[in-house]
Amino acid sequence: MSTQGYGVLLVHLFRALKVVVLFGIGVSFAATLNCILLERNSAIFPRDALAILRHCWWIFPIVGMAATLVGLLYPCVDTKLGDYCHPQEGAKVLKCVAFFVGMKLCCTKLDYANNLHMAVVLGLLSLLIWWLFDSTKSGLVVALSCALVAALVIHALISNGLYGYPETDFTYLKSWLPSIFFSGSITMGTIGRQLVLVENSLFHNSSKKVHVD
Numbered sequence: 001m002s003t004q005g006y007g008v009l010l011v012h013l014f015r016a017l018k019v020v021v022l023f024g025i026g027v028s029f030a031a032t033l034n035c036i037l038l039e040r041n042s043a044i045f046p047r048d049a050l051a052i053l054r055h056c057w058w059i060f061p062i063v064g065m066a067a068t069l070v071g072l073l074y075p076c077v078d079t080k081l082g083d084y085c086h087p088q089e090g091a092k093v094l095k096c097v098a099f100f101v102g103m104k105l106c107c108t109k110l111d112y113a114n115n116l117h118m119a120v121v122l123g124l125l126s127l128l129i130w131w132l133f134d135s136t137k138s139g140l141v142v143a144l145s146c147a148l149v150a151a152l153v154i155h156a157l158i159s160n161g162l163y164g165y166p167e168t169d170f171t172y173l174k175s176w177l178p179s180i181f182f183s184g185s186i187t188m189g190t191i192g193r194q195l196v197l198v199e200n201s202l203f204h205n206s207s208k209k210v211h212v213d
Contacts, residue, residue, distance in 0.1 A: 011199065014198070014199050015199065018071075018072075018192075018195045018199065019068055019072075021191075021195065022064075022067055022068040022071040022072070022188065022191065022192065022195070023064040023065065023067065023068045024064070025067060025071075025188070025191060026063050026064035026065070026066060026067025026068060026188070027060045027061070027063065027064040027067075029063065029067065029100075029184060030059060030060045030063035030064065031060065032101065032104060033063075033104065033180065034059075066146075066150075067184070067188045070142070070146060070184075070185050070188040070189060070192070071188045071189065071191055071192030071195070072192055073142060073189075073192075074138070074139065074142060074188075074189030074190075074192045074193055075192060075193055075196045077138045077141070077142055078136070078138050078193070080138075081137065081138045081141075090194065092133065093133075093190055093191060093194045095133075096129065096132075096133040096186070096187050096190045096191075097187055097191070099129055099132070099133070099183075100129065100183050100184060100186075100187040103122065103125050103126070103129070103179075103180070103183055104180060106121070106122065106125070107122070107176050107180075115174075115175035116175070118175045118176055119175040119176065119179070122175075122176050122179035122180070123178075123179050125179070125183070126143075126179040126182045126183040126186075129183045129186050129187070130143060130182075130183075130186050133186060133187075133190050134186050134189065134190065139186060139189055142185060142189060143182045143183075143185040143186050143189070144182065146181055146182070146184075146185040147178045147179075147181040147182040147185065148178075150177070150178075150181040151174070151177060151178045151181065154173070154177060155174075
């Protein structure tokens with residue numbers, strides 16, 4: 001295989017790896033979210049872990065695919081809107097992930113006066129994540145769109161009887177799920193952008209090597 005062919009193959013392999021990484025991260029986020037629901041004694045999932053895998057297994061690949069789509073969408077929207085996102089170090093991306101996981105833990109570890117109090121606190125934390133790790137108009141638009149669509153889909157699933165769900169828990173879910181989806185979109189977008197930067201670096205190095213040869 002020629003040097004040029006090797007460089008093209010390397011780029012294609014990395015793109016496939018990028019999809020796998022985004023999907024795996026999305027599934028892990030879904031598993032974490034499930035643990036939060038169980039810890040809060042929410043009825044959206046059966047409490048038995050085996051029952052979760054047996055009856056609700058389809059949730060994890062769907063969240064994984066959605067996370068992959070969001071991670072791939074962010075760089076495309078940046079290009080379309082002409083929005084520039086400053087390159088971030090890998091450590092800052094990890095901080096974004098840690099901030100997101102910590103925000104989800106706030107749903108279970110902190111006591112709130114009511115659901116409105118929780119919604120306000122998590123909403124402010126979501127905006128803080130956007131400001132610290134994104135701060136672009138394109139990121140804000142995509143995150144708001146994802147939060148809105150996800151909230152409407154979950155509302156439709158529950159309203160159509162796909163889940164047997166108490167009204168009190170349903171109100172609790174509506175108070176924090178939009179913020180989780182918003183911040184999750186920012187997190188996946190940050191990861192997706194970082195992977196694109198790595199991909200561009202690999203492609204640039206491969207092209208440079210071909211040019212030198």
